[in-house]
Amino acid sequence: MRYGSVCSGVEPTAVPRAFQRPFLKWAGGKFSLLNDLDKYIPAGLRLIEPFVGGGSIFLNSDKHANFLLADVNADLVNLYQMLAVAPAAVIKSAKFMFDRMNTAEDFDAIKAEFNAQSLDAVERAAAFLYLNRHCFNGLMRYNLKNQFNVGFGKYPSPYFPEEEITAFAGMSHNCVFMNAGFRRTIALAGEGDVVYCDPPYEPLPGTNGFTSYAAGGFNWEEQVALVECCVAARQRGAKIVISNSTAPRIIELYEQYGFELHLVTGRRSISSKGSTRESAKDLIATL
Structure with a gap:
């Protein structure tokens, strides 16, 4: 492979910062x-x-x-927008699902509602968070009909990222979110x-x-x-x-x-x- 003007990236490393983790799993996250x-x-x-x-x-x-x-991804942007305007409502709805709906049957039921477009904006935001944390590898993948199509991850107790959500909501007043x-x-x-x-x-x-x-x-x-x-x-x-x-x-x-x-x-x-x-x-x- 020819790298031409590619730099080696071996500059002296500064003392690592303590970074805020995102609340979503995301393929390719940085x-x-x-x-x-x-x-x-x-x-x-x-x-x-x-x-x-x-x-x-x-x-x-x-x-x-x-x-x-x-x-x-309109669902990602909707989640961010709802956490900016109604974080308590999203957290309450998502927590209910995390606490009581951790079987493959529960997952399939929520995914079916999500794909049927039958949820309001807050419920859909909470469902997106639930699917992200419960699906296989946190992979948010859609088919050509724009339906979420990743299977159940079989995790014994998916983490509910309330602290990370709170940190996100605290920054949201400085943000504009666009689909x-x-x-x-x-x-x-x-x-x-x-x-x-x-x-x-x-x-x-x-x-x-x-x-x-x-x-x-x-x-x-x-x-x-x-x-x-x-x-x-x-x-x-x-x-x-x-x-x-x-x-x-x-x-x-x-x-x-x-x-x-x-x-x-x-x-x-x-x-x-x-x-x-x-x-x-x-x-x-x-x-």
């Missing part, structure tokens, strides 16, 4: 990379995240006063903004990547469009940071558009089988 990412995400008036996911980055930001947090794709979100970026993008990673050669956080997935054309949107935002005065895999064509794409590239040691696995899991390098691109 909690384990926060020490490294903090070096590359600059200060600014507002942090914009077009792929907010589990929220590890904004929850631990001490460099930004305001946040624009977006995701194409939107990256094009619409990044179009709002300009002078004084920092854009941090954590798209579904481009699969490494010989591996199968997970790209279906919402119906439709995230293909190569989307990777290219994301870079083009970020370059346009940089021309409007925003600063850009993107995380991705070290797939050769990702490196080539980012180099083509003038990004500075850095490697960090990821804690993600590149195989779904426990016996063959190994850590992989993550790429951080800045512009």
Whole structure:
């Protein structure tokens, strides 16, 4: 693999901070990379995240006063919005489910209601939290009909993250939450903004990547469009940071558009089988 201008990412390590954990499990979450990412995400008036996911980055930001947090997963955004306006109601509803509904039959019943679109906004937010913590590996996956389709995780006593939810709710008054794709979100970026993008990673050669956080997935054309949107935002005065895999064509794409590239040691696995899991390098691109 050719890395060209990729930096080694071996700068002296500062004393690790105590980071706030997100309350959701999230495939590709960046909690384990926060020490490294903090070096590359600059200060600014507002942090914009077009792929907010589990929220590890904004929850631990001490460099930004305001946040624009977006995701194409409408259920994720609804949960965040409901925790901003009615946290006690969401917690009460979710706690009831966590305390009394921990069988495969209970899980299937809640999933069926969730997919039938029969819940109000608070109930749906609570159900999303329940499904996230009770489903297999916390994988929030949807089929082409936009129905949640992950099975029961068989966990004996899923953790109810009330402390983490409270920390999230305490920050929410500085946040705007949007159910939107990256094009619409990044179009709002300009002078004084920092854009941090954590798209579904481009699969490494010989591996199968997970790209279906919402119906439709995230293909190569989307990777290219994301870079083009970020370059346009940089021309409007925003600063850009993107995380991705070290797939050769990702490196080539980012180099083509003038990004500075850095490697960090990821804690993600590149195989779904426990016996063959190994850590992989993550790429951080800045512009």
